[in-house]
Amino acid sequence: MQRTPFLDLPPLACAGGSVALPGSKSISNRVLLLAALSHGTTQVRSLLDSDDTRVMLDALRQLGCGVDERGGGLVRITGLGGAQPRSPARLFLGNAGTAMRPLTAALALLGGEYELSGIARMHERPIGDLVDALRQLGCQVAYLGNEGYPPLRIAHGGGRPALQLDAPIRVRGDVSSQFLTALLMALPLTADTQDIVIEVAGELISKPYIHITLELLARFGIAVQREGWRRFTIPAGSRYHSPGEIHVEADASSASYFIALGAIAAGAKGQNGLNIEGVGLDSIQGDIRFIEAARAMGAQITGSANSLQVQRGTWPLRAISLDCNHIPDAAMTLAVMALYAEGTTELTNIASWRVKETDRITAMATELRKLGATVDEGADYLRITPPASPAEWRAASIHTYDDHRMAMCFALAAFNPARLPVRIEDPGCVAKTYPDYFHALFAVTKAASADIPVICIDGPTASGKGTLAAAVAARLGYRLLDSGALYRLTALAASQAGIAIDPANEAALAQLAASLPVRFQAECVLLAGADVTDTIRQETIGMQASAVSRLPAVRQALVALQHGFRQLPGLVADGRDMGTVIFPAANLKVYLTASAQCRAERRHKQLISKGISTTIDSLRADLEARDASDMQRSTAPLKPAQDALLLDSSGLTVDQTVAQVLDWWQARRPFSA
CATH class of the missing domain: 3.40.50.300 (P-loop containing nucleotide triphosphate hydrolases)
Known part of the structure; x- marks a missing residue:
């Protein structure tokens, strides 16, 4: 939507109908890069049109890939097929971690001279563990600002660097799973004659996102062997090949807002709950497990391979205590659902929130308190107790910190029992992953005239x-x-x-x-x-x-x-x-x-x-x-x-x-x- 300073949501009363979700951001940017690294042309269907995918597409054009946007979510990518990317190049990647981390790894291995930068917040998001792993291999990657953070310079003007591949490449897994994803996507480029082994140091967070990476690698011809979540082997002779055509599944993280909506809102007259189209029970995305948490809180959810049906069940919702390591992004929606639960909801193992688009733990705690909730914030947890009565709810202007998920989550606070409006500051930040979010929300919700x-x-x-x-x-x-x-x-x-x-x-x-x-x-x-x-x-x-x-x-x-x-x-x-x-x-x-x-x-x-x-x-x-x-x-x-x-x-x-x-x-x- 247009970047208006704020959007005031009146008190919402009920919900019903159908919503078609946009393509997954996590899948979209992975598919774009894999297609760019492959031999042949890949036709990508249902690609997400968002800020993050646009910066990836722009970067691929700069690097010499063929990019043919046909409209309606259809894009044709002609890959490099082993050729050197166009160099030198300066790539601006906004606040897209799904572009910054994997492109850093791929370009460091392919050779050339590049500068990778983003918005101010991107320069506060850590990348040091990935750079350390690349330096183990012999890549020349330098920081242009603060140590451990973008912007970066890759300096291999003479072509592909000589790499040290005999020993396993070690990378930390307890800060961001994107570091491991970046290596898994880049290292097949070097697996000509020998196996490449990656070892994860520490507890790997966000394992479902690594599952997405492995599933997509297989679609492009790379069969990674996994030993638990600590050792990954890319077989010798691995080579990227286009699958010809690939469909981007709808975004399971975006589904969480509408699953929560169905759980919170009374059903609209004549409607049998809320139907969510584009993602189903057998999704490859880890955030689909948000369904388990929503059911535990009281939602009634059924579905098929490509759709979900949600109705309000237990009311008020039940408070839960949940280790959210497996659904780090979707867990933000649980924090707002907690406003409608009876008792205190505890969300743990969410330390990765602090290095996302903003420090999401502090941001979430701050904005929930504005609405009248009691929030206990820790290094890797939140405990949320809703307002004790409608009289204790407060009309609030929610600061979104240029974080799309903050804006989308807190829109659900408009169903508060005090019938108070909610202001969402900078609502246009949803363009990062779901530009039409508010239009979709208004299409399935109603308010008293x-x-x-x-x-x-x-x-x-x-x-x-x-x-x-x-x-x-x-x-x-x-x-x-x-x-x-x-x-x-x-x-x-x-x-x-x-x-x-x-x-x-x-x-x-x-x-x-x-x-x-x-x-x-x-x-x-x-x-x-x-x-x-x-x-x-x-x-x-x-x-x-x-x-x-x-x-x-x-x-x-x-x-x-x-x-x-x-x-x-x-x-x-x-x-x-x-x-x-x-x-x-x-x-x-x-x-x-x-x-x-x-x-x-x-x-x-x-x-x-x-x-x-x-x-x-x-x-x-x-x-x-x-x-x-x-x-x-x-x-x-x-x-x-x-x-x-x-x-x-x-x-x-x-x-x-x-x-x-x-x-x-x-x-x-x-x-x-």
């Missing part, structure tokens, strides 16, 4: 209310209703249908208005799929719209249509009677005006820029006539609502009017500064 916030912006023609409403909606991530466009659209549709705008045709015009196939998309207005944005702004259509709006049956037909725009997460509606007639209980009402001279000058400038000849005097006369007509009509005349805030924009810029409305809105929200 009265809980969905509405901002009304009314005012006379050419006061700038349409521009203001669109800007405010974009800043808040809310839906937009241009009610004036509905009357213009009715006038246009009537013209296209050959229906004269006359009181004698009121019934036919009302029937036409009731079924308008209208959609607002950014700043475009679509009628039956056609962009009619400019057409309906013509002055003749505007005058016809005013005539249409005076017909009571047409206005009544459009009332239900306008009410239907009140959808999650909120609505900004502009028009002439939004605050007086359509949404009289709106949370904020603004009456925007400007002098007739100022409005005429603005409209003149707008029309001249479009090549339409007119004069300011004629425009002013038209506007004054339109104002008089709108104010004097018997049905819903143009006037400020009694509780509207008046805003004269005659001497203000667009940015200043937007800032004023946002200030008024912020003052009415329950979140502390």
Whole structure:
């Protein structure tokens, strides 16, 4: 979604329907690199489109791989096939550990000169254990900043380095499993004539992610032999071959949010729980075992090979004590589920959280406390006790630390029993793995209509209310209703249908208005799929719209249509009677005006820029006539609502009017500064 500063979630009431998950990040970036290292071309289907996969694709292009994006999650990768990657190269890898760690290992073994960097947080995520293992082999890898952390320089301008492969390569396994994954994916490039052995020092964490790596290596022709979780052997003669086509399974970590949703939320009327499509009970991803934890807390879960069905079972949920080593990412969702459990939930063996996109243990504890929970934080554990009663819940603005999983987890707090809104700061951070998360969430959840916030912006023609409403909606991530466009659209549709705008045709015009196939998309207005944005702004259509709006049956037909725009997460509606007639209980009402001279000058400038000849005097006369007509009509005349805030924009810029409305809105929200 758009990088808005925050997204306010109203209290959510129930959930139901189906959600199709995006492809797995862990599988997507592994598949991309394996395809890049292989001989031949690999067709990758259902690839995740996210920040992390985009930085990987960009890096592969820089290195000389063929990358053909076909759209719809289909990408064709033509591998290097043993050729030297393009060098020198500077690779920016954002905050994608699934790109930084494996690419470091592969490029260090393939030879060439490279610099690998990322965002500031990536430079705080450890990589020293992987670099130590590569240096054992004879690779020249240098730190460009702090010891043990990116950015890195790989210096093998003369080609492939001479490697020391006789002894086992040792790597720590207790900080990040990505170090082992990186070696497992890179070392087959050197296994021409001898077995390559990797030994893990310490307890290997996140074993299910290593399972994913091994499964995918096998798909690309590398049969790694495993002795427990401490010794891995890559057989001599191993060589990457494209499987031709590979399908990326939907993301099991992302499934955790909707499994939790099904466990927390009451079922929507007429819906049999929540159906999750794209991942099933036999997934190769370790995070699918989140199902076991959710069931232990009380969720009712069934499924098949490619789908899951979830319903709320035990309520309140049961508190659990769980070693989360096997589901480190999905375990974050359990921390928020604990808010709805009876008793104290304990999550242990989560030390790896501290070296993820942020220090997730501290971040989780801090934000849970904002909501009213009691949290005991340790080096590798959290103990979470929910608020004792609805009265102890607090409306909170959740800081997300540029961490996608923090944003997605805490959206579930909007089901709190106190019916308080929840603010998610920087909601766009979900683009790292699930860009459409909030759209998917809103598609399967419902709120009481009265809980969905509405901002009304009314005012006379050419006061700038349409521009203001669109800007405010974009800043808040809310839906937009241009009610004036509905009357213009009715006038246009009537013209296209050959229906004269006359009181004698009121019934036919009302029937036409009731079924308008209208959609607002950014700043475009679509009628039956056609962009009619400019057409309906013509002055003749505007005058016809005013005539249409005076017909009571047409206005009544459009009332239900306008009410239907009140959808999650909120609505900004502009028009002439939004605050007086359509949404009289709106949370904020603004009456925007400007002098007739100022409005005429603005409209003149707008029309001249479009090549339409007119004069300011004629425009002013038209506007004054339109104002008089709108104010004097018997049905819903143009006037400020009694509780509207008046805003004269005659001497203000667009940015200043937007800032004023946002200030008024912020003052009415329950979140502390």
